[in-house]
Each structure stands twice: as structure tokens, then as C-alpha cells.
Amino acid sequence: MEETDRLFACQYCRVNSYLMPDDFFRYVLPHSAKENQDLVYFPYWRFKGMLFFCGPSGITNRFVDVSHQAIVTPYFPISVGVRSQAMKLRFLSADMEGRFLKPRLPFEEVAANFEKRFGKALPKPILHQAHVGESLSLIYSPFYLKDNLYDAILDKPVSAKTSETFSLNDFDAGNPQWHIRFVSTLCPNCGWDLEGQRDALVLTCKNCNSSWYPVGKKLKQLKFAQIPGNGDNTIYLPFWRIRADISGISLKSYADLIRIANLPKTVQNGWDNVPFRFWIPAFKIRPKLFLRLASHLTVSQPRQELIPELPGKQIHPSTLPVKEAIESLAITLADFMKPRKTLMEKFHNIDIDAKSFTLVFIPFNEGHHEFIQPDYQIAINKNALALSKNL
Known part of the structure; x- marks a missing residue:
């Protein structure tokens, strides 16, 4: 077994167990x-x-x-x-x-x-x-x-x-x-076998359309959704969509985001009613790319309809716990907050309190060297994603 492995498969009884220290x-x-x-x-x-x-x-x-x-x-x-x-x-x-x-x-x-x-x-x-x-x-x-x-x-x-x-x-x-505690990977909801790659923190059940992640000494059901994709060669990458209360600045809506990030857009009617969410990768990757993905997707604020179903195609494993994603909220805000002078003046007064989260699977189309998300103009090098298993 590798040190990043969280799933153990018994060679004798062929039963999978989740490793929990x-x-x-x-x-x-x-x-x-x-x-x-x-x-x-x-x-x-x-x-x-x-x-x-x-x-x-x-x-x-x-x-x-x-x-x-x-x-x-x-x-x-x-x-x-x-x-x-x-x-x-x-x-x-x-x-x-x-x-x-x-x-x-x-x-x-x-x-x-x-x-x-x-x-x-x-x-x-x-x-x-x-x-x-x-x-x-x-x-x-x-x-x-x-x-x-x-x-x-x-x-x-x-x-x-x-x-x-x-x-x-x-x-x-x-x-x-x-x-090490070995926890059964039978679905607590229906008894079906949960699925996940060896290093996955989130396990899924395609029988009852549910997902589970470790909390304390057991597996807890996780709220999730997908943004439907229509490509032939599609892989779904997981992101934590996090709602948070932010004090020290006004950042509750998409309109507030445009002002805070100094985006080249004119605020439209109704955008004050579109709630702001952080979008953080739920997988490990090199820090520079991690921050770029978190900042870019948070500024993009995906607004497609979220379908509460597991994708029918390949899912990249979720390897970053939500509590670690929450640790990145302040640094993500600092990355897109403009101008720099405003950041220096206000950042020490800003407090971020995460309130709720959902795991969202976003479709990426597979190219020769990259996974591409055309709606948000994101490209992730395949090698960078493959090497993230060592992080």
C-alpha cells in the first residue's frame, strides 16, 4: 500500500475497507x-x-x-x-x-x-x-x-x-x-459497495445515488451535485462550493464580487440577489495551480443548474478534505481582491466563517495534453494532475 492510500482491499475475502486513524x-x-x-x-x-x-x-x-x-x-x-x-x-x-x-x-x-x-x-x-x-x-x-x-x-x-x-x-x-480502524465500505444507506480510487476521501454509491466522507469514527453522507457535461471524453473534477459569512467587507452577492475583484463588468439588475460562493478544488495539486483554479472559478461563479446525481462518467478522486479547503478561503479572497492597496488596508479586518458546503463535480473535456473546461476557460495539464497523487 502507498502512504496516500485510504482504501484497503482484502485479497482473501475481496472486501474493501476504509482506513481511519x-x-x-x-x-x-x-x-x-x-x-x-x-x-x-x-x-x-x-x-x-x-x-x-x-x-x-x-x-x-x-x-x-x-x-x-x-x-x-x-x-x-x-x-x-x-x-x-x-x-x-x-x-x-x-x-x-x-x-x-x-x-x-x-x-x-x-x-x-x-x-x-x-x-x-x-x-x-x-x-x-x-x-x-x-x-x-x-x-x-x-x-x-x-x-x-x-x-x-x-x-x-x-x-x-x-x-x-x-x-x-x-x-x-x-x-x-x-x-488503524478499518471501516466497512458498504453503503450505510442501502448496503451496496461504495466506490472510490485508492486515495479517495469521498466514496460514492451508484445504487442509491449517494456520497460519503469520513467524520470522526464513521462515514457521513455528503451533499453533492454535478454540472452536466456533453463531451464524449469527459472527466469530472470535484470542487467544494462553500457558503461563508464574510465580515470586514461587503461580499454577499455576485454584484459585490464584481466590485471587490474590480472586474471589467457592469453590474446588472438582479445580480445583488445572486449569492456569492467560494469554489475550491477538492483535489490536491501543485500550490500555484491550486490557487489559480480556486481564484478563477470563484470569480467565474458557475451558475448552471446543479443536478443532484452522480456523473455517469469518470470521476477524479476527492483528496482534499473540506476543512483544508476552508483554510484556503482567505488566501483565495486575497488573490482576487483588487486593487492591492484596498487589500492592504482592509484585509486584517476581514473574517471568514464557513457555513455550508456542497461537493460539485464539474466536467472537463480530455485533450491531448490537457483537461479543458470551455465554459470557464480553464485548462489543467494532465501531468500536473497525475503527479498530484504524490502530494
């Missing part, structure tokens, strides 16, 4: 040490996701995949480096042998250090920063102690000589008391 996933890096070595697993916090910073010169974005010690100590490496990306991770299980050191450093403190490091070189003041598509996990890296402290992945010493004051007894340790 109690808090966050825990992984173990593979070792190459001899069998008679007593392994010690050192914990590292791993943060993977998109970072956005809004400042006087615009919005800066980057994708990050970084790790940091979950115990402050000079004896173990500060991070796992590129190993979390280059090596195959295994899910931690309670029956794994070895001594697992317990984390001492809370992730919030590590995250603050990440933000400070990445925002250090940016122009000040930073009006807003957001983590979107944030994936938090704990990675255990194997070591063993002989005449020296050894990296069990390389089977080589961590340093030339370990300090005489070093002792594993200084660290709290124990067996991993953690497990």
Missing part, C-alpha cells in the same frame, strides 16, 4: 540491520502540504515535505531528510518488535518553526499565512546501539563516536499502542 497516521522506515540487533525507533514529525503567504508584493506559495525531531536531542539526526519521499513507508502496527521512543515535542511547536523558517525571507508585513492540504504524520526511523549509535537503514554509525553521557534510558519508550 484515531488522530494521525504513523509510519516506520525499513531497516537493513542484522536480525540479532535490538532496534530503537526514533520519532520524527512530518509535515506535508501547501504553504501560502500573503504580503505586500503578492502571494507566495510553496509545497513542503519536511520532518523534524519529535524529541529534542543532539544524538539523533535532526530530520529523516529525503527518506520519507524516497523510501517505502510501512504503517506502524502494535505487533512490531523494537523499542519505540515516545515523542516529547508537540507538533504545534515544530509547525511554528517551519512557518518561521519559510517566511523569514519574505517581504513584511505578512498579512496572512495558510496551510492547505496539510498532512501530519509521525515517522519512526530505526537505530541500534552497539559500540556506537548506528543508523539501521544504512547500517552505519550516526557519528564518529557517541558521547559517553548518551543513554537510551534517558528516553521514554514502549510498544506502539496504536492501530
Whole structure:
């Protein structure tokens, strides 16, 4: 299984299960040490996701995949480096042998250090920063102690000589008391098999026309709709349509949007009665393209009739949780708000409170190199979408 997989298919009974952790996933890096070595697993916090910073010169974005010690100590490496990306991770299980050191450093403190490091070189003041598509996990890296402290992945010493004051007894340790919950993917409504790709967060039932997503320890029914497409080679991409209360500026209608975004349009009669909605990708993609899609579609404000039926054609998996989409609302507003001077003056007074959401499937026509949405003049490179599975 890949670390992004959320669906597990049993090879014996051919039943699918949805993987749900109690808090966050825990992984173990593979070792190459001899069998008679007593392994010690050192914990590292791993943060993977998109970072956005809004400042006087615009919005800066980057994708990050970084790790940091979950115990402050000079004896173990500060991070796992590129190993979390280059090596195959295994899910931690309670029956794994070895001594697992317990984390001492809370992730919030590590995250603050990440933000400070990445925002250090940016122009000040930073009006807003957001983590979107944030994936938090704990990675255990194997070591063993002989005449020296050894990296069990390389089977080589961590340093030339370990300090005489070093002792594993200084660290709290124990067996991993953690497990993954396997939730049945039978439709809670009709008992039919739910469908979804391996990394999908949203599962669908074509028998009773329903969709489901994880909330707490179970699957909850999700409100959804589609904008019908008429192309022969069509793929439906999921977007979160989010209604929010916005204070600090007047942004309740399509007419308000035209004024806020300084669009080259004349406000027509009735547009004050057309409610404003955010449209945010429900799938992970590179941050620059993510923000462009969110801003462009939100400014476009799709107004076609929404049909509460699942598309009959291919659906791209929903891999971005709605709570992460909500984290992007302020940065999306900052991207289309014009002029820049108005943004600098008013943004610190703006507060966005998400009230409701719907998952909307939008049709894209498949071209040679791109997926194209002609109504909103959007094109997404196929490779960019395919590579997003690694984000």
C-alpha cells in the first residue's frame, strides 16, 4: 500500500475497507540491520502540504515535505531528510518488535518553526499565512546501539563516536499502542459497495445515488451535485462550493464580487440577489495551480443548474478534505481582491466563517495534453494532475 492510500482491499475475502486513524497516521522506515540487533525507533514529525503567504508584493506559495525531531536531542539526526519521499513507508502496527521512543515535542511547536523558517525571507508585513492540504504524520526511523549509535537503514554509525553521557534510558519508550480502524465500505444507506480510487476521501454509491466522507469514527453522507457535461471524453473534477459569512467587507452577492475583484463588468439588475460562493478544488495539486483554479472559478461563479446525481462518467478522486479547503478561503479572497492597496488596508479586518458546503463535480473535456473546461476557460495539464497523487 502507498502512504496516500485510504482504501484497503482484502485479497482473501475481496472486501474493501476504509482506513481511519484515531488522530494521525504513523509510519516506520525499513531497516537493513542484522536480525540479532535490538532496534530503537526514533520519532520524527512530518509535515506535508501547501504553504501560502500573503504580503505586500503578492502571494507566495510553496509545497513542503519536511520532518523534524519529535524529541529534542543532539544524538539523533535532526530530520529523516529525503527518506520519507524516497523510501517505502510501512504503517506502524502494535505487533512490531523494537523499542519505540515516545515523542516529547508537540507538533504545534515544530509547525511554528517551519512557518518561521519559510517566511523569514519574505517581504513584511505578512498579512496572512495558510496551510492547505496539510498532512501530519509521525515517522519512526530505526537505530541500534552497539559500540556506537548506528543508523539501521544504512547500517552505519550516526557519528564518529557517541558521547559517553548518551543513554537510551534517558528516553521514554514502549510498544506502539496504536492501530488503524478499518471501516466497512458498504453503503450505510442501502448496503451496496461504495466506490472510490485508492486515495479517495469521498466514496460514492451508484445504487442509491449517494456520497460519503469520513467524520470522526464513521462515514457521513455528503451533499453533492454535478454540472452536466456533453463531451464524449469527459472527466469530472470535484470542487467544494462553500457558503461563508464574510465580515470586514461587503461580499454577499455576485454584484459585490464584481466590485471587490474590480472586474471589467457592469453590474446588472438582479445580480445583488445572486449569492456569492467560494469554489475550491477538492483535489490536491501543485500550490500555484491550486490557487489559480480556486481564484478563477470563484470569480467565474458557475451558475448552471446543479443536478443532484452522480456523473455517469469518470470521476477524479476527492483528496482534499473540506476543512483544508476552508483554510484556503482567505488566501483565495486575497488573490482576487483588487486593487492591492484596498487589500492592504482592509484585509486584517476581514473574517471568514464557513457555513455550508456542497461537493460539485464539474466536467472537463480530455485533450491531448490537457483537461479543458470551455465554459470557464480553464485548462489543467494532465501531468500536473497525475503527479498530484504524490502530494
